[in-house]
Amino acid sequence: MVLLSRLLAGxxxxxxxxxxxxxxxxxxxxxxKTAKGQVSVDRGGRALSVQVGMPLAAADxxxxxxxxxxxxxxxxxxxxSIGPNSVLALERFDFDPTxxxxxxxxxxxxxxxxxxxGRLARQSPEAMTLRTPAAxxxxxGTEFAVAxx
Amino acid sequence: MIRRLASAxxxxxxxxxxxxxxxxxxxxxxxxxxxxxxxxxxxxQGSQTHVLDQPYAAAHLTAEGLRPFQSSAQEVxxxxxxxxxxxPLPPARFTLYFVEGKDELTPDSKLLLEEVFxxxxxxxxxxxxxxxxxxxxxxxxxxxxxSRSRAEVVRRALIARGVPADRVAAAGRGKREPAVPTADxxxxxxxxxxxxxxx
Numbered sequence: 545m546v547l548l549s550r551l552l553a554g555x556x557x558x559x560x561x562x563x564x565x566x567x568x569x570x571x572x573x574x575x576x577k578t579a580k581g582q583v584s585v586d587r588g589g590r591a592l593s594v595q596v597g598m599p600l601a602a603a604d605x606x607x608x609x610x611x612x613x614x615x616x617x618x619x620x621x622x623x624x625s626i627g628p629n630s631v632l633a634l635e636r637f638d639f640d641p642t643x644x645x646x647x648x649x650x651x652x653x654x655x656x657x658x659x660x661x662g663r664l665a666r667q668s669p670e671a672m673t674l675r676t677p678a679a680x681x682x683x684x685g686t687e688f689a690v691a692x693x
Numbered sequence: 694m695i696r697r698l699a700s701a702x703x704x705x706x707x708x709x710x711x712x713x714x715x716x717x718x719x720x721x722x723x724x725x726x727x728x729x730x731x732x733x734x735x736x737x738q739g740s741q742t743h744v745l746d747q748p749y750a751a752a753h754l755t756a757e758g759l760r761p762f763q764s765s766a767q768e769v770x771x772x773x774x775x776x777x778x779x780x781p782l783p784p785a786r787f788t789l790y791f792v793e794g795k796d797e798l799t800p801d802s803k804l805l806l807e808e809v810f811x812x813x814x815x816x817x818x819x820x821x822x823x824x825x826x827x828x829x830x831x832x833x834x835x836x837x838x839x840s841r842s843r844a845e846v847v848r849r850a851l852i853a854r855g856v857p858a859d860r861v862a863a864a865g866r867g868k869r870e871p872a873v874p875t876a877d878x879x880x881x882x883x884x885x886x887x888x889x890x891x892x
Contacts, residue, residue, distance in 0.1 A: 575818070577781035578817075596817060613775065615779045615781040617820075617892050621783070626776065642870070656772070658773055676718075676719045677718065678738055679736055680737045681734050682734065684734065685730065686727075686730065688745070691717075692719045693716070
């Protein structure tokens, strides 16, 4: 599965793929690292309940209930957390771990979000955007917070 | 007369209430960088763009457009303190060095391994990636397995100390990604290494 998505993404040259060992963890584009209260992930039309350590995939939508908090570490070391009654869509994430090039686009539909940007934003000031229903944020770095009531 | 005056005053009052400042559709605040670096976020609403580039520089997005303002540590704590506290720990990175041509850690790096354990222990669901490298002495046929073997040595050491096997990945990159670029065939201790990321 990981191998397949890497092949499709074309993120790793074949040589690296061949040199990679057998035990590459199924890390996805990121992982849920903290979770409190009601947290779920919408994936392919299904709502999955969340456990810490759960890998995330592009197009996942993370939702919290009235008592929910979730913290996410992305593969480029971006850190995101959302507070109660939040909807965060991880619309697109491409990251080349060798060159640190790629793209991270997310969307906060509602709620609160705190971000520490990672290697993508450090590599290129155009690589990371966050949209809200009212605006587009270009993330040059590094720490910021957003509320959409 | 008095009733008329009262209703006129009431109408005035209602008129004043009818144009309150538009409630924000969103609020964005730039926070100080933990490492003290210069940082910025651009905020674009329709044709308006505003750059937040000072700590606690902020903007309200309203139906009537962008309204920049200066927030403060106190305001941020009140509005965002709990969500900031939910952020995961930042990833930690370590580099361990190896004896030439072997998958044996140098004495200094054996000690550093203790710090790696400590960092892993701080995290409820740690995620560790160990990537092995070699210097440029020898062919890929020698260095690819050697780099993998170095990463595996680290992986096994972590598992032996109780880190769950499925939370540690190991891979080798041979001599392709030197920390210190050299000509081919150069024995460079700084390139004989395993880079570890703890997330």
